[in-house]
Amino acid sequence: MTTLTGPIGLAGPLGAETASPPEPGAVRRLTCTGIEQVARAVKTFRFAPCDGYDFDYEAGQYVTVLARIDGRDIGRCFTLSSTPSRPGLALTVKRKPAGAVSTWLHDRMRVGDEIDVVGPVGYFTLASDSAASYAFIAAGSGITPVMSMARRLIDAGKGADIAFVYSAATPDDVIFDAELDAMAASGAHVRTILTRRAAPGGPAPARLNAGRLLALVPDLAVREIFVCGPEGFRSMAVDAASAAGADSGRVHTESFVIGGDADAAPGGISDPGGVSAASSATATFTVTFQRRGRVIDCPADSTVLEAAGKAGLSLPSSCTEGICGTCKSTLTGGAVDMHHQGGITPAEIDAGRFLPCCSKPTDDLVVDA
Ligand code: FES
Structure with a gap:
């Protein structure tokens, strides 16, 4: 091992x-x-x-x-x-x-x-299994969350009406091939679209576009819709749903994007958790990492994660934009100005948790790390 x-x-x-x-x-x-x-x-x-x-x-x-x-x-x-x-x-x-x-x-x-x-x-989830019908629309590796959801519905045994449209480049790139076949055999409406090379004896390769999607799922508008794939694919499916008259509240897309402007990201959540006093952009605060026995300086215009990195401290992190929750830590003293994008829940904030990657100090801090 x-x-x-x-x-x-x-x-x-x-x-x-x-x-x-x-x-x-x-x-x-x-x-x-x-x-x-x-x-x-x-x-x-x-x-x-x-x-x-x-x-x-x-x-x-x-x-x-x-x-x-x-x-x-x-x-x-x-x-x-x-x-x-x-x-x-x-x-x-x-x-x-x-x-x-x-x-x-x-x-x-x-x-x-x-x-x-x-x-x-993550919030790209079913939330409930009470809808009568679902459409799962995925491309490439985007099949992983929607296959998990489809299985969950099948296991609930409520007879949910499932339409599953999956786009892959070639037959060799179809993920969960046998499971998709089994799902189709059990009554789900499953269609795999190959964009670059057809399966032997299968239809010619073609890109999935809005017209083709609506032809495959004519009642798309009345379904709970989940879309996961590259940005162009997602917008195509969302536009198709909108053109079909779907309520935007029933269209769910995976929105995990790294590298953009965190504060300007659509759907971003600004959370002032724990702001104490007015801070000066030029002020510098201390951050004490209790378990490591380290005290570092953190300017008011720097995130705690950035300051830790500059001081040679390696904290767990991934997205660095307040999305993934990897850096979540406990603040045992002081206050921060935190602007996250869903990587932490209100209950966790109430319990003193914070995300160093998107938090700037407004006071001297003590962190349980
Ligand atoms: S590194 Fe992803 S939320 Fe902090």
Whole structure:
């Protein structure tokens, strides 16, 4: 057994050494229990929590995998492709040549190895299983959250009417191929569109566009719609739903985008949690990391994560934009101006949690880290 990542930037017991139930948002250590090639360059990695406690999540949520690669701490978000109504956890990951963590998982992960994850996080979920009919529209790796949701509905046994439209480049790139066939055989309306190379004897390759989508799902407007794929694909599906007359409140898209302007991102949430006094942009505050025994300076116009990095402190992080929740920590003293994008819940903020990646100090801080 190999532990592929250490407890990055954290002190205290983890994984198998944890005696009490893990707190929400805590780093969890998982053991790899199985690896399966599910499409070209795509593997499903199955896991079980080392601490023996349940890993609660909703279909469609994601976790951040924490990895130490070549001496660097890196966090990357991956959707849980497993389904809460079935045993075990799974990540289905496409190997991207420039993707440090995806190549690390593909090339180094073995059954019995352990990894650390933070989460689950994310609001691209079913919320309830009470709608009469659903449309799941996905491209490429975007199938992972919607397949998790579709399975969840099937397992609920309420006879939900499911339309599933999936776009992949070639037959070799179809993820969950056999499962899609089984879903179709059990009565779901499943269509796989191949965009670059057709299956033997199948229809010619063609891109999925709004007209084709509406021809495949003529009653799209009355369904609860979930879309996951690249930006152009998502806008095509959203436009098609809108043209068909769908209520925008019933159209759900995965909106995990890294690299934009966090404060200007659509749907961003500004949370003033814990603002104490008016701060000067030129003021500098101290941040005490209790468990590390380190005190650093943090200018009022710098995030706590940026200041920690400049001081040589490695904190867990991934998106650095308040989305993923990887950096979530507990503030035991002081106050911050936090502008997150859904990576933390109001209940967690009330409990003193904060996200160092999108929080600037308005006071001297004490952090339980
Ligand atoms: S690193 Fe993603 S929320 Fe802070």
